[in-house]
Amino acid sequence: MQITFVASGLHALSTMPTPGPGNDGLRPGLSADQVSPGFLGFVMTAFMVIAVVMLMVSMTRRIRRVRYEAQFSEQDAPALPPQTGTTGVEETPGSADVPPGENNFRA
Secondary structure (H helix, E strand, O other), X not given: OHHHHHHHXXXXXXXXOOOOOOXXXXXXXXXXHHOOOHHHHHHHHHHHHHHHHHHHHHHHHHHHHHHHHHHHHHHHOOOOOOXXXXXXXXXXXXXXXXXXXXXXXXX
16 A cells, blocks of 8 residues: 555656746746745744844843953962962872873772
8 A cells, every 4th residue: 555655756846847948937927926935934044134133132241241251260369379380280199009001090
């Protein structure tokens, strides 16, 4: 039953004429300048514009907030003297007794 339905659908699709390059896929009586995206095209374009504007406003707010917080934290933080002799790499507890090339995990 299902195979017959699929076969009849394929036969119907294969016998349908396809638009050729001569008529540009338009219905008879229409020219290319008479076709527009319509109301749905307008709504989708307006939605995209509104979404982009909202994202830009949100991003600007977040960037300003981060800059303000960074500026505020720089003013409140006391100037720390530079430390000499540090490599900038934090050692994990117990990493000094592990030979190089071996993992630091213990079972």
